[in-house]
Amino acid sequence: MTQTHCGMDFGTSNSTIAVAAGGRPPVLLPLEDGRPTIPSAVFYSFEDDRTYFGRQAIGEYVGGGDGRLLRSIKSVLGTALFSDTTRVKRQALAFSDILGTFLGELKRRAEAVQGGPLTQIVCGRPVQFVDDDPRADAEAQRQLEGAVRALGYRHVEFQYEPIAAALDYEQQVAGEELALVADIGGGTSDFTIIRLSPERARAADRRPDLLATAGVHVGGTDFDRLLSLRRVMPLLGYGTETADGKRPLPSAPYYDLATWHRINRLYNTRSLAELRSTQKEARFPDLVARLVALVEGRLGHRLAGRVEEAKIALSDAPSTEFRFSTRDVALATPIGIEDLDAALAGPTAAIAATIASALVAAGIQASRIETLILTGGSTRVPAVGDLLRRQLPESRVVETDAFGSVGLGLALEAARRFG
Template identity: 60%
Template sequence: MTLACGLDFGTSNSTLGRVAADGHPLLVALEGEHQTMPSVLFFGFEDNRTYFGRAAVAEYVTGAEGRLMRSLKSVLGTALFADTTRIKGRRLGFGEIIGIYVAELKRRAEARLGAELTQVVMGRPVQFVDDDPVADRTAQDQLEAAVRAQGFAEIAFQFEPIAAALDYERQVSGEKLALIVDLGGGTSDFSLVRVSPDRAGKADRSGDILATAGVHIGGTDFDRLLAMSRVMPELGLGSRTRDGKRHLPVAPYYDLSTWHRINRLYDAQAIRDLRSTMREAVETERVETMVMLVEDRLGHRLVGAVEAAKIDLSDRDRTAFAFPVREREISTAITVGELGEALEQSVRRLETTIAETLQRAGVVAGDVDSLILTGGSTLVPAVAGRLQAMFKGAEVVRTDVLGSVGLGLAIEARRIFGD
């Protein structure tokens, strides 16, 4: 027996959904009883094993020697996709690494379901790459090739915010104009959709989608911006060379703050360049701490600590950031206000993109009945509060922030493939 499913391969987390025999969509448990699996791999060098999801993060945090891979979706459609990563004696391309992750996710789901999965509706952002239709198409093709190589014979795609609308539509009793705000790990997508029980069964919903827009901003960007604003200055960002003629180069700090670029700093030449920068720097000790951090391959762990600080600021006004590097410590305090300042330009871009979405549909904010928030980044108050302020008269609906897209994709898979 073969089955159809919906697969939400996310920048931060992934889910796989199926419509049950009773007609209700459900998410398949992928890691123990967890229905989400972090989109993370860890290639262990000591035992030659590959770890996935929470197990990958746990293995990495213990200090095991190996290579952590995260935010893989962010490289689709970019020049980075052509790069390779050394895993002991071999080099793997990003398409192969994505395939390894999808294959494991598929294997786990099939073990739970007791049947082979051969048909899939994949979620995709409205734009993989901003304002570049060729790169956007390339990104979808790259993802499709990686998924097809794992045994999915029939593959369809649906916009992630539309999938979230399909999940929400199960709850409505009358017609509503809904703005779906999907703030994920790598992209933010917005869709104006008419939803109602009567429309739910239609095969063609294209007429109900009034407008869509997206921008390549997400949770990993928020982490990078917070790191650049509050943590990288502790490592010398913004300081000058001893001759006072120039600031230290920004690129290494940007790479250290960006998940999918961190591995570039572990190159022998990159480390030599950092040591050269250290010798030129006024704040030698700060840059020396950065060199130590890179030498010890603590980059991903550092950004993980920044992400934890961002999450901590969802519940409090201030958090203390402390990160050990050998006998030293990177320490600073971060406030909600400083997080808001770090994200200000990105939030403005989100607001501008929403305004463009409304303009394309020929509606104003007051016409929107429901503001549907999905995706993990909607939990950041500095972001969600600003977006909610744009739609003061709308009902704010918080879906399953990590699962609604997977559920909607399952509904779409049932519509397209049956079963």
Template identity: 45%
Template structure:
């Protein structure tokens, strides 16, 4: 009986997997689907927590409560020990993460038909950029949460390396592979030598040439698209009567998945009320208060996310913004999106090149770019990678399942 599992706690989606005689098996976590959106909704009316698609559904149906997404982004930050206020009480972010991962574990055990006492958790190459202490603390926090959930053995594997293990299960020849894992919160790269002969070995340290990552992912792309196309409709960029710019902090909160709830606080409302006499554009100011009072910013964030995804297949999207104004529609082009995330794409490309530099490997030596992660399909990202590695062939992994499946392979190697 397999007592170990792999869990990919993702910024946007999470998976769990085990290794069987037939290979890695992703477990169905919700409605027959192997992904569980990393979302928690506290329903004030029923005093209950809902998870995944059910959480998003209750929020969209208009139940009173609080929705949390992108909780993984809180790991390593000074917000992890803070919380969000719901119904007159504070829900600690650390506890919410624990409740969510505990739900993943419980559902995975139900699907597997037995309990798990060992887990390999995926982790980005960097939880936090340029702060080793905060990065280490993020892993420690996640390990403590897993231990509190009853896992006796907890270990970690870099997410792109886990994806490489999944890819290696089906290759037929040796390849030098750059794994390009663009998730919801981070972009991670691993340069690794893979082959059919190597995949059975426990010690792969000689095959892993380098890993690098940057704290940029799909939710950052959402934020930049929102700041470019949605937040100006609420007043971003407006001037106050005294000549100063309207404070931007509220718009950054509203455009960022894991800080949206901060825009709903009493303190933020008081700050905005104090600005009212100095406002020049009352139409957009009223729109801002409407979104805050209705707590509809998550609806807007979902529309932005849907637009981002659609722009991978079409050149232009008509984004309806009925939460702001029933008649408001913004036409968003693929080029507008590319312009909005240009700086982020440059930093992601630099992280890819840093991976090669660490290994002392030339661009021409890379055989394969293995793409995984939900944001890996963004056209601007793919164009940048193609320009950096013109001779490498692109291979598509399972955008949401490669990491989880690879973690199951690692769990088998470590725990039997």
């Protein structure tokens, strides 16, 4: 029987699984409606007690279904949230269990397409799950490995996601190249400097070709949060003061509402009571009333989805009109590319510093990088793409399959390790 080698790219925003078998090139498996990507989302319906995944999960929620939506669940790895619980009807579900439920559905769908069990896997991981905390970073990988092994995979290994993207791109190179891979996804920005060539691709040990890796825990969900805090949360009272002018309103609820994996923290009686108290003290109580209505209606993820849509729209146009309307809340404001650029000043500076540290670790100048390989959906954000091109102006830019290259490279790595 031909051995099937499996690679899984479990992403903050989207996930893929790819397989390689019989010496053939790897392929991405269709995981939802014939598409190889599936959003990393779970929706627990209160109406029919079913659990929905991916686009269907988001569709149920956006369509007004009563239930609980969880997104960006990868972000809990290595944090205190991993062992926390969230209320789903009468149950208190641990985030670790929600993670296992989603990964289990990925495996079930992949095996249904493949027509047999998958028992060995190489999982992608960011260069750093958690910045500047090696213990938390190691714990994040341990947590992910434990969740994967619990699903029945007998052999589980890991590879850095930007290295996987490099291995996928390497299949098309004709000569030797010194490349920097920029993998900027929903939760992390990772960079690898690596030597590539057809001859090197056949080597069993690629460690001599790997010159440096570096990563920072910023990505697309951070971009959403920062854009929301800059342009949308002020419509709900963020940045305003109490009526007596003595202090600003508490910022924590706005931060939670703007952060995908923290939104559910607001959905409890204590948080609502605190928000109503804030409304009474506010200089602009009508703005805070909108915030209260959003939390009462559990509309946080829907609002975050509209912010994400606005960010994506600014990849192709200089401005967009943000609109969010329900029975109780109506928000509207223009957002320009200058707003997004200003919101992302901190993350782009962190990305620039991380690339610089990778070059220093590799002991080379930016001018020696021949190829800049872009992967991950957040490389399409103009402020990010422009920064990368400015930092490596002499490099040839290659835009890979933004959502598939990591999974394909992981399957190649699985074939090398397990073949």
